[in-house]
Amino acid sequence: MLAQLKQAWKLKDVRRKILYTLMMIVVFRIGATIPVPGVNADYIKAMVGDNSLLSLYNMFTGGAFSNFTLFALGIGPSITASIIIQLLTIGFESLEELQKSGEEGKKKINKYTKYIALVLAFVQATAITLGIVKNALISNSAFFVITVILTLVSASMMLMWIGDKITEKGLGNGGSVIIFIGIISGIPKDIIATVHKVQSGEIQIWAALLLVVVILITIAAVTYIQEATRKIPVQYAKRVVGRKMYGGQSSHIPMKVNQSGVIPVIFASSLLAFPQTIAMFMGADAQSFVQTYLSPVSSPGVWIYRSLEVLLIVFFSYFYTTVSFNTEDIANNMKNNGGFIPGIRPGQSTIDYLNRILSRLTLAGSLFLAAIVMVSAIIMFFMKLNISLVGTSLLIVVGVALELKRQLESNLVMRSYQGFLK
Template sequence: MLDIIRSAWRITELRTRILFTLGMFIVFRLGSHVPVPGIDVAQLQEFFRGDNLFGFLNVIGGGALSNFTIFAMSITPYINASIIMQLLQVVIPKLEELAKEGDEGRKIINRYIRYLTVVLGFITATAMTFGLIRGAIINPGFLSYVTIIFSLTAGTAFLMWLGEQISEKGIGNGISLIIFAGIIASFPEGAAVMFERIRVGETSILSVLAIGLFFLALVVFIIMLTQGERRIPVQYSKRVVGRKVYGGQSTHIPLKVNQAGVIPVIFASSILMFPPTLAQFVNHPITIRIAEVLDWGSPINTILYFAFIIFFTYFYTAVQFNPVEVSQNVKKHGGFIPGLRPGRPTAEYLERIMSRVILVGAVSLAAIATLPIILQNVTDLNLIFSGTGLIIIVGVSLETVKQIESHLLVRHYQGFLK
């Protein structure tokens, strides 16, 4: 492995990309300590570090929410904007056409996502200022409100730009890596709390070891889920063009068990944050009851979380994988699945197999995300990583390693994964 790392470091372009990504991580962590002016942070810290949805947001943001810094809203408005655009592509033909136009169409859609991110960030910042943190504002007034709202909105816009710069000039998906960095940043504090509980006798070492083995098993299972695929054999017939013979080889269509990656988990988390967040802004018995029922870790919230992950896995896979289009491409190049006629029978077969594969992936993904929540409720232990955080960490790590591998393989170096 050291030889592989040395090989990667010797490639100038790859070394530059890795250093750029690490530099952006430093910028992200520095920004996570720049406070929003005019806020009494002490009044907010306990609430945002609690075992609720805001505590989950605080973990994703690397503690930026509990310290109420300019990155307090994290990248959540961008994720919500992406969800909205994905849904609109299904119902608006013009957006669907743009999505199929390749790089140029995606650039236009990404521009719409940026605009929508700023709008959602401004709305969220306004709601937080006049609702959630109003009591913590030191000098309430028009200028204070404007300063807080624009600071939070600018922080989210800067994070969005930071993520795009990492994607373009660094290694991996920038937005995913920012979330990854935020979760990893919470590890030292969580470990310190765990060691303190062991020291004072609130938690036994055996319990911590058992939790550690449980999370190790989850990591192995997540890797298997991410790497697993169902291979559909495809045979290409021979074609004679002039004096040359083309085709005749056998290959396969890889159908990944977890085609959607960590996207369904992030989407489900973002959707479930809306009702309790809105309920916090209206001081009424009904809204308070809604916030309690849908609080993070509650039975109803966990059930909805499980169901939303399955739904978004099916939805995102349907957007990314079109059996009709795949079957047409195979037919166009003279290929066929043994025992099936090209065209509609092939598309129906692919759809049937894909639905079964997705079911396994969706249920497994939902189980991984919800099991640590149930475990935390049963054992009353403050776990360092949630299932969602673990899925994001492992998924983003594998994705980044694959990108490094692609750079190594292009230059005839051996990769990490064999």
């Protein structure tokens, strides 16, 4: 692996992508440490420590919310806007046509996504400023409150821009990379806190070792499923063009067990954080209700929260796979090039066959993702541990790391180098 990293570093364009991604990550981490002026961060830290939903939200922002820094909103508004746009494409044919109309259509879709993200960021910033952190403000004047809101909104838009630039000029999906960095930035703090708890006797040594085993098994299982692929055989008929004969060779269609990666997990987590935003507008009673019945760490909310998370993961797995893997286009391309799946008629029969396989693979992949989340959550709940890198967050970290590996691998393969990992 180190040898392949060295080879990648020697390639000018790959090195540029790596450096650009690292530069954007540095900008993100700097913004995550610059506090919003005039806000008592100690008050917010104490509040986050007592609120399980805010702790989860704080984890995805890399600690920016508890310190109430510029990027306290995180990438959440952008991800939620993407979910809304994706769902709207189902009900509105005009959006669906835009999505299929090439580069210009994608630009318009991105523009609509940014407008929705701006509105969501404004709503979320207003809810946080006038709801959660109102008692932490040094002044309640309208000018000061508006300044805090505009600071959070503009920083959130900047973070969305950073994500777009990473996607365009760097490695990986920008939004996923930002969440990835936010999660792993809390690992040293979690390790130190766990060691102190073991030393003080608050946590038994066997519980800490069991946690390590669960993390290692999860990493291995996620890696296995993310890399698992079913190869559908394709045979191309022989045909004569002029004096040359074409076709006759065999190929395959790679269909991944988990076609959508960790996108369903990210979407599900973002959507489940939305009730907290709504509750901020509705006062202490609504916040108490959400904390009781939609909490990921306390009963009975943990069972409701995790059940909803499982359903959302399965839903978004099917939804995202349907959008990203068009079986009709694949079947038509095969038919136009003289290709066919042995034993399956070209045309509609091929489409039905591919849809049937894709549906089964997606069900297996989504249930696996849901099982990893549930098993880890149950262990954490009964052991009374609060570690960020378990369950949902661990799925995201491993999934994004594998995606970055694949992108770097493809850059090397294009230049006739071996894969990043043998």
